[in-house]
Amino acid sequence: MALLPYFVLSFLFFFLSLFYVTFHSSNNRVMSAAAAVSQLRGLLEKANLLIPKISKIYPNEEQWEALGDISKSLTTTATRIENAIRASKESRAERAWKESEKLRSHALACKGELLTNGRLKQPPVFRRNITTIFEGPKDSKFDSEDVKVRKALTRQRCEQIRQLSPSGVISWAMAYAPSLWAAGSMSMEVFTCLLDDIEPDQCPPWPSIIGETLHMLLDDEEFLSASLEYREFLKAFDCLPDVRLDRPRKRSRLDNGHSEGRTQMSQTSPFDEKREMKHMYTNPDPVCIDRLPEPFQTAVRESRLWKWERSQGMKTTGCLSTLFPMDNTQDVSLTIWCGNAEAYNINDEFELELAASSQHLK
Incomplete structure (x- = not known):
């Protein structure tokens, strides 16, 4: 042929x-x-x-x-x-879900490590992410047309991330470096998949390092200092349950390093030990009472203190407090204010026995 x-x-x-x-x-x-x-x-x-x-x-x-x-x-x-x-x-949604499996697992591990240890695994990545999310990629006079297009698409992704809740933004910032999720580096399907998955079902109790870092960025980054959107984000974060910007590290607030060397259990009953109060912690956000189990939650809400606080529009409550002794080898007292009748009900339910009584003579 x-x-x-x-x-x-x-x-x-x-x-x-x-x-x-x-x-x-x-x-x-x-x-x-x-x-x-x-x-x-x-x-x-x-x-x-x-x-x-x-x-x-x-x-x-x-x-x-x-x-x-x-x-x-x-x-x-x-x-x-x-x-x-x-x-x-x-099949793009299914493929994106499978392709993003390792990334989603990584985000979960980063959050778990932070909540367990109170430390950010990669602080520079977190700071760079927060800045990029609110500022977007910086332009250059030397950018080609292709680079300009990618940066414009990345700004759109930044806007989508900012639509998350404060906890969602934080979860994203600690998990994925900007170079990973920028346009041109990650497909839109995978990005959308991760964005849908990153939002926590419940607000985590973020360690103080998160709030401290966010506020330091406000002072350190000129763009963030002038950004109304970032200030609104920071305000919303500060109002989250369990957020405490001024609480020190656990060891420094409790024992200042004096608990080393506790090798033997005292033969004296803790009831008989001399106890002097060193610290009292109280005035949490009232929403914390929602996490108390029953019957304690109802008992607190029936207390006169709780009702008075709510009538005054107070943003904290004294119904829950902890008392730390001078001796850091001693136990801490947890105090819950309850309604009078509800406290007797708790006695009955948990079979508490009368241990001491005060009689007033006429």
Whole structure:
């Protein structure tokens, strides 16, 4: 059989190679979406250029037959490409969920480590993230058009992150470096998947390092200092339950390092020890009472102190307090203010026995 015109063979080879690389590679990341669009567009342009040339050639019978077979194969292959694109589009959410599994696990681990140890795993990443989220990527006179487009898309992602709750923004900032989630580095499907997953179901008890860092950024970053949106975010964070910006570290507030060397249990009952108060902690946000188990929660709400505080519109409550002794080897007293009748009910429910009584003589 005579050879087919060279441009027909080259066109066929290019088309089939593109289909194989794009849709049959075992590595889903061999070709980017932009590259696939570019090559398919180039393929279409070449096909359009080929059409007027067909009318100017004089194939023999075998070549006519070959051209017919090739055109049918091209039609079949084009249909397969169309079906593959449709299937890929329909499965993108599922693929993004699977692809983002390690990233979601990483975010969960970062949050768990922070809440357990009270320390940020990567403080520079957290600070850089907060700044980027509220300021966006910085422009340069040397940015190419492609870079300008990516930065514009990244600013849109920053805006989406800012729509999260304060806890959602914090969870994102501690988990994913800006270079990871910027446009061009992460697909929109994966970004959206992570964004939907990062929002906590409940507000975590953020350690003081988070509030301290956020306030230091306000003073250190010129853009954040002038940003009304960042100040609103900071205000919302400060109002979260369990947020305490001024509480010191656990060791410094309790024992100042004097608890080392406790090797033996005292033979004296703690009831008989001389106790002198060193610290009292109280005045938490009233929402903390919601986390008390029953019957204590109801008992607190029936106390006169609780009702008086609420009638005065107070933003804290004295119904829950802890008393720390001078001796850091001694136990801490937890005090809960209860309604009188409710306290007797607690006595009955937990079978508390009368241990001491004061009789007033007339």
